[in-house]
Amino acid sequence: MLQAQINIIGARAVEFERGLPDLTLTPWRRVWLSSREPVWTLVDAEDFHWLMQWQWNVWHGGRGKECFLYAKRNTGPRRDTVRMHRELQIRSDPRDDAFLGRHVVDHINGQTLDNRKANRRWSTQRDNIINRRCRGEAPSLDNILSGLLAGLPAGQFEEIPFD
Template sequence: MVKRARIRQPKDESIRCIPLTQGQKAVVDAEDYEFLMQWNWLAKWDDGTQSYYARRRVQKLDGLEATHLGMHNALMGAFNGTIVDHIDGDTLNMRKSNLRIATHGQNAWNHPTRRDNRLGVKGVR
């Protein structure tokens, strides 16, 4: 059963918002809205990126275990470890113009400088 909080949609009809848990919302292209609204999505905090990700619970084929599928992976058809990068760094901006398949290196460029970095330069140890 799909249950979700009510959410006010933006006036711009090319985008829609999908409610998540923890008072968060994901912004998606209008063409993807109905597809994504089939499921309940949750907001999962990631300490590494200091941001929320939209995820849903998925039952594995064995029926015993469950895993989580990221909304960005579902939109891009990226499974089995393929990396989807949020170009602007906003992990709840799920518009396809903001998503790309990326390598680990490409994805790392969006990460801010680590808090324990004394030089203020990325990639230096």
């Protein structure tokens, strides 16, 4: 069945955008995962338009204090879960099915909503568990973004004058 493309870029960024840095002139983008709460994931700008062909939402993984938030979407008639970090890693570093069956994607800094290429790597399940941080120990997305923005060259956000 053929469906018309829907432009949903920024569709969830309603009132939550206020007070947050504009990422338009940066190498990163924010993808909103909920319309009810301010939950978003950080991605590379080069992946943004590819990701926005789907509707992403938030998944609460783990139990109790070990609950982590992940960006995911549902696909197919069974509504199977597809996690954003895995889709992005397969897209940027494709591997064969045997490898994919034995490996997961590790978030290097422990922040499961930081889906930039610089924060993802292939890992065995064992190594991923060893590298796991308890919720609250991983840096917040706001702190990660602040550090990234501070590292940009001076004048990155200056508007281009049109005389």
